[in-house]
Amino acid sequence: MLFNVHPDSTVPIYEQIVGQVIFGIASGDLAAESLIPSVRELAQVLLVHPNTVARAYQELERHGVVASRRGRGMEVTAEAPDLCKELRRDIVQKRIREALREAVCSALSEEEIRKLLEQEVSRLNGKRRG
Amino acid sequence: MLFNVHPDSTVPIYEQIVGQVIFGIASGDLAAESLIPSVRELAQVLLVHPNTVARAYQELERHGVVASRRGRGMEVTAEAPDLCKELRRDIVQKRIREALREAVCSALSEEEIRKLLEQEVSRLNGKRRG
Amino acid sequence: MLFNVHPDSTVPIYEQIVGQVIFGIASGDLAAESLIPSVRELAQVLLVHPNTVARAYQELERHGVVASRRGRGMEVTAEAPDLCKELRRDIVQKRIREALREAVCSALSEEEIRKLLEQEVSRLNGKRRG
Amino acid sequence: MLFNVHPDSTVPIYEQIVGQVIFGIASGDLAAESLIPSVRELAQVLLVHPNTVARAYQELERHGVVASRRGRGMEVTAEAPDLCKELRRDIVQKRIREALREAVCSALSEEEIRKLLEQEVSRLNGKRRG
DNA sequence: GTGGTCTAGACCACG
DNA sequence: GTGGTCTAGACCACC
Numbered sequence: 001m002l003f004n005v006h007p008d009s010t011v012p013i014y015e016q017i018v019g020q021v022i023f024g025i026a027s028g029d030l031a032a033e034s035l036i037p038s039v040r041e042l043a044q045v046l047l048v049h050p051n052t053v054a055r056a057y058q059e060l061e062r063h064g065v066v067a068s069r070r071g072r073g074m075e076v077t078a079e080a081p082d083l084c085k086e087l088r089r090d091i092v093q094k095r096i097r098e099a100l101r102e103a104v105c106s107a108l109s110e111e112e113i114r115k116l117l118e119q120e121v122s123r124l125n126g127k128r129r130g
Numbered sequence: 131m132l133f134n135v136h137p138d139s140t141v142p143i144y145e146q147i148v149g150q151v152i153f154g155i156a157s158g159d160l161a162a163e164s165l166i167p168s169v170r171e172l173a174q175v176l177l178v179h180p181n182t183v184a185r186a187y188q189e190l191e192r193h194g195v196v197a198s199r200r201g202r203g204m205e206v207t208a209e210a211p212d213l214c215k216e217l218r219r220d221i222v223q224k225r226i227r228e229a230l231r232e233a234v235c236s237a238l239s240e241e242e243i244r245k246l247l248e249q250e251v252s253r254l255n256g257k258r259r260g
Numbered sequence: 261m262l263f264n265v266h267p268d269s270t271v272p273i274y275e276q277i278v279g280q281v282i283f284g285i286a287s288g289d290l291a292a293e294s295l296i297p298s299v300r301e302l303a304q305v306l307l308v309h310p311n312t313v314a315r316a317y318q319e320l321e322r323h324g325v326v327a328s329r330r331g332r333g334m335e336v337t338a339e340a341p342d343l344c345k346e347l348r349r350d351i352v353q354k355r356i357r358e359a360l361r362e363a364v365c366s367a368l369s370e371e372e373i374r375k376l377l378e379q380e381v382s383r384l385n386g387k388r389r390g
Numbered sequence: 391m392l393f394n395v396h397p398d399s400t401v402p403i404y405e406q407i408v409g410q411v412i413f414g415i416a417s418g419d420l421a422a423e424s425l426i427p428s429v430r431e432l433a434q435v436l437l438v439h440p441n442t443v444a445r446a447y448q449e450l451e452r453h454g455v456v457a458s459r460r461g462r463g464m465e466v467t468a469e470a471p472d473l474c475k476e477l478r479r480d481i482v483q484k485r486i487r488e489a490l491r492e493a494v495c496s497a498l499s500e501e502e503i504r505k506l507l508e509q510e511v512s513r514l515n516g517k518r519r520g
Numbered sequence: 521g522t523g524g525t526c527t528a529g530a531c532c533a534c535g
Numbered sequence: 536g537t538g539g540t541c542t543a544g545a546c547c548a549c550c
Contacts, residue, residue: 330534
């Protein structure tokens with residue numbers, strides 16, 4: 001499981017972590033009933049403060065995708081995989097929708113926007129395969 | 131000239147205003163050497179605090195796209211139109227790139243991402259024409 | 261509006277604050293559309309750290325009983341009074357139910373429990389009027 | 391002897407176990423000079439960690455209601471039955487007092503509180519007999 | 521070892 | 536002034 005957080009994003013770090021865990025569960029990297037990385041462990045990997053991770057985990061618990069197991073850690077719930085697939089779609093769709101809305105209201109033409117999109121999609125697929 | 135700010139976005143309001151003005155200049159809605167709306171006027175239209183607008187204007191001044199004319203207001207500079215066309219592309223591209231990067235790292239397949247994109251593009255074009 | 265928190269309770273302080281605000285809204289002490297005390301102000305009154313109050317306020321926001329007004333404070337929502345009357349009942353009922361469940365499983369007889377209850381009710385009503 | 395622990399209560403599990411043993415001794419289910427269940431046995435029944443049970447037993451030993459008998463286990467002391475009857479009353483009374491204090495400070499009327507109490511008492515008696 | 525709570529104090533965005 | 540986020544590090548309950 002690989003975590004990607006960007007400390008300089010306008011999106012709070014804890015929210016990025018929430019998203020990453022949701023993605024991990026949706027993709028199957030984090031299986032139902034398994035334990036997610038401990039607060040301290042993930043904090044060390046991401047170079048953020050444990051409190052920041054803890055806050056993300058509380059949010060995830062609130063969403064019902066993980067449950068705290070006293071003294072053991074945070075466990076992925078049985079319903080999480082289905083739930084996270086929905087949440088993942090919502091997150092990605094929302095982000096894309098906002099980007100496109102901004103593109104439209106920037107008065108760029110539809111062709112220009114499509115060109116930009118195609119270009120960025122190819123760019124990322126290059127990265128993905130590379 | 132139409133301004134769109136979304137108070138619940140993670141993007142700060144003043145930054146949204148900066149973007150809107152840049153878009154307005156790039157599209158020609160705000161012509162070179164013309165005056166942009168006064169701080170108070172725009173604050174009233176957008177239902178935000180005048181300080182927030184003032185801060186956005188400072189940022190625009192820093193970018194060199196507007197210049198304050200004592201006693202008259204803020205004027206679009208001569209170089210602004212070209213500059214803003216570049217800035218506009220950068221802004222839109224950056225936002226799209228980030229949205230797609232997130233889509234990719236969510237482990238959605240390329241196909242699913244393309245489907246989402248197409249769906250959202252149509253949705254916005256519907257709105258644009260409607 | 262009077263706040264009662266007990267630092268040595270097993271119930272976390274932030275949760276006690278959540279309850280107190282809900283009670284205040286349910287009773288009408290905190291009216292819809294009004295601002296609740298600021299984080300710093302309440303922290304000073306309760307002699308707790310501002311972060312603790314902030315956490316309580318986030319929880320309340322999540323419940324939909326207050327909403328953050330950027331730069332102004334936290335506002336009681338329009339739906340809050342009705343919502344809080346329900347929440348209040350749930351909180352009080354839950355606490356009473358747990359106390360009684362414990363009383364029953366302590367193997368005290370029904371009479372003894374009733375006697376204890378009556379005694380404590382009178383005691384509190386004495387306090388309330390005194 | 392039946393043990394009831396609620397893992398999601400704000401009351402620590404070890405403290406719940408302490409209470410349950412005190413109740414058992416007060417009611418006569420656990421007789422003076424008899425052995426209480428072993429740490430491992432009780433841990434298995436309650437599905438909690440043996441350390442948690444061990445901690446509860448330490449607490450009970452500190453209260454003087456059980457004493458460890460090398461090689462045999464933990465024995466209910468001779469003074470325990472009387473002591474536990476007092477402790478039981480204190481525990482139940484404290485819990486009820488706190489629940490009622492909260493009810494009062496929630497600004498529910500005396501009438502409403504009495505109604506809630508009556509309703510919950512009947513509910514539990516239904517369970518007790520059922 | 522685990523997560524949960526709390527204090528402390530920094531910086532930021534916004535009004 | 537407001538709330539929001541983050542770092543830092545303490546102590547606790549539990550496994």
